[in-house]
Amino acid sequence: MQTGTPPLRRADARHNIDRIIAATVDCLSRQPSASIADIAHAAGVGRVTVYGHFPTREALVEAALKRVLADGDQVLKGVDLGGDPRIALQSLIESSWLLTAQASAVLEAARHSLPPGRIQALHESSELRVHELIRRGQAEGVFRQDLPAPWLTDALHHLMKGAAADVSSGRLAAVDAPRWLVATVLAAYSVPNG
Amino acid sequence: MQTGTPPLRRADARHNIDRIIAATVDCLSRQPSASIADIAHAAGVGRVTVYGHFPTREALVEAALKRVLADGDQVLKGVDLGGDPRIALQSLIESSWLLTAQASAVLEAARHSLPPGRIQALHESSELRVHELIRRGQAEGVFRQDLPAPWLTDALHHLMKGAAADVSSGRLAAVDAPRWLVATVLAAYSVPNG
């Protein structure tokens, strides 16, 4: 290995790329059909600048998806998923509900402009940790076993996504969301006492 | 009153209007940005015919929204919401989860092309019955009271909508959906045993 080629792009370019991706995540999670012009405006750059860094809309969406999934991975990596599955689930929800909801929104936006295989590949690794926690909880008898783990996973996502939507629309205060989510999900996961 | 003016439209026209509205509900609930051409094709009529009955996209979307909400009302009206709130909730979910999810999808599609007030007005009456059932369940101590009724209502909708999405994407079998929904929601609504 050489000592490394000098950075391929200038500092301001890298900075702008960052802002563009962030703006893309932001815009797409609010409106899946946001135009490049909207995104460029939100990023505070010209529309042509966007095309200077991302040859096509597809590439931009994929970059945004990678970013938001990477952020999710980063957060998940910092959460202790050991110990009591209920405590772990609570930590997981509290630390990632908003980001996960955002990721879901971007993922849905990407579904219309990216090949399905490409999406699934990026999304799967992120999903694995949650799925594993749920299965462990089931194995330990802490979470109900009368419903399959994939459904429990999906239900969790639907609720987080819905809560984020409620916050966006003003029907739910952002400070209440994690608490109610945890209470709802933990109850939904508990073994039926019958 | 006179014996009534003759029907304003010919029989085939009324029939086509019906098919167009049905196709609109169907298309919009699968893709919120479906074009008039898509809808016309799905309805088996020419694009111009659609404009012959609905002057603008807005009018068409509103008609579809009214239709799907009216259908929901019709179904809800046939459900016995008395007795044990848990039984009532189960009946409600089993009989309306798919239609409610469809209505939510159309409602989301409408959100981008209809004034927000117009939507809320049509949507509210339908929502009232469910909300009332939940509050009764809380008052009787059957449903948890540590979470506000509006959130419980929203959570129910999020889960039904999510289940419908899962069925659409093939991650969930349609026959399993109502059973798992009921099990999940009833658990989520149950009073914490701590």
Place this chain on the structure above:
DNA sequence: CCTAAGTTGTACAAGTCTGTTTGATTTACA
């Protein structure tokens, strides 16, 4: 300070969507 990298506005081509018009054709229904 100088140069190349980066940004910008404008303009363009091609595509899609909405909504309208026209004229020919088919069909309900009296």
Place this chain on the structure above:
DNA sequence: TGTAAATCAAACAGACTTGTACAACTTAGG
């Protein structure tokens, strides 16, 4: 059977979006 109603394909105008090209400008960084 006859007529008004309804449908249809084709073509149009206007708006919007994607992606490309270009020339002028600003700025990073050696």
